[in-house]
Amino acid sequence: SSELTQDPAVSVALGQTVRITCQGDSLRSYYVSWYQQKPGQAPLLVIYGENNRPSGIPDRFSGSSSGNTASLTITGAQAEDEADYYCNSRDSSGNHLVFGGGTKLTVL
Amino acid sequence: QLQLQESGPGLVKPSETLSLTCTVSGGSISSSTYYWGWIRQPPGKGLEWIGNIYYSGSTYYNPSLKSRVTISVDTSKNQFSLKLSSVTAADTAVYYCARHEDIAVAGYDAFDIWGQGTMVTVSS
Numbered sequence: 293s294s295e296l297t298q299d300p301a302v303s304v305a306l307g308q309t310v311r312i313t314c315q316g317d318s319l320r321s322y323y324v325s326w327y328q329q330k331p332g333q334a335p336l337l338v339i340y341g342e343n344n345r346p347s348g349i350p351d352r353f354s355g356s357s358s359g360n361t362a363s364l365t366i367t368g369a370q371a372e373d374e375a376d377y378y379c380n381s382r383d384s385s386g387n388h389l390v391f392g393g394g395t396k397l398t399v400l
Numbered sequence: 401q402l403q404l405q406e407s408g409p410g411l412v413k414p415s416e417t418l419s420l421t422c423t424v425s426g427g428s429i430s431s432s433t434y435y436w437g438w439i440r441q442p443p444g445k446g447l448e449w450i451g452n453i454y455y456s457g458s459t460y461y462n463p464s465l466k467s468r469v470t471i472s473v474d475t476s477k478n479q480f481s482l483k484l485s486s487v488t489a490a491d492t493a494v495y496y497c498a499r500h501e502d503i504a505v506a507g508y509d510a511f512d513i514w515g516q517g518t519m520v521t522v523s524s
Binding site (some may be wrong): 321325327329334335336337340341342347352378380381382387388389390391392393394 | 434437439446447448449452460461462465470496501503507508509511513514515516517
C-alpha cells in the first residue's frame with residue numbers, strides 16, 4: 293500500500309471546480325508534485341513545489357497543502373482535463389519517493 | 401529541447417534480468433541540477449517509483465525493489481540504465497525514465513520530463 297492516499301475517482305461538471313486530494317504524514321514536511329496522465333500517454337507534470345506550474349500548464353491548475361493533505365484544484369474544468377492524476381512526494385523517512393494510488397477524474 | 405527515450409527488450413523470461421536503457425538527447429546527463437529516475441506502471445494500475453541516480457553515480461532505490469534493482473549511468477553516452485533481476489509476471493509493466501528535480505538540489509521533488517515509456521512483458 294502507498295504512503296500517499298488518493299480517492300480512486302472524482303467527477304466534476306464541465307466548467308466547475310474540482311479538488312483532488314492526497315493524504316500522507318510525510319506531507320507535513322515535504323512538497324507534493326502532481327501529474328496528469330491520459331490513456332496511452334506518459335505522465336505530465338502539472339504542479340510542483342509550493343504551487344508552481346511548468347510552462348504550458350493552464351492557470352486553472354493550482355496546488356495547495358494543509359497539514360497532512362495536499363490538494364490539486366482545477367478551476368473551471370475542461371473536457372480535456374479528464375485523466376488520471378497522481379501525487380508524488382517523499383515517504384515518511386524522507387529517503388525515498390512514493391506515488392499516490394491515483395485519482396480518475398471524469399468531466400461530466 | 402531535452403528528450404528521453406527508453407530502449408530494451410519487450411519480452412523477458414521469468415527469473416531472468418530485465419535491462420533497459422534511457423538515452424538523453426538535447427541536454428547533458430551530467431548536469432549538476434538533476435537526478436534521473438525510473439518509474440513503472442503495471443497494466444491498469446498506478447505509478448511506482450523504482451529508483452534515481454545522479455550523474456556522479458549516487459543512487460537511491462525503492463526499498464521494496466532494492467534487493468533486485470541496479471541503476472547505473474554512462475555519462476560518455478548520455479545514458480542511464482536499469483537492471484531488475486529475478487523477474488516475475490508481477491514485473492510486467494510500462495517502464496518510464498524521467499528527469500528528476502531532487503529536493504537535495506532544487507528544494508522540491510518533481511519528475512519534469514518523461515520518456516514515452518516502454519512495455520516489458522515477463523513471460524516464458
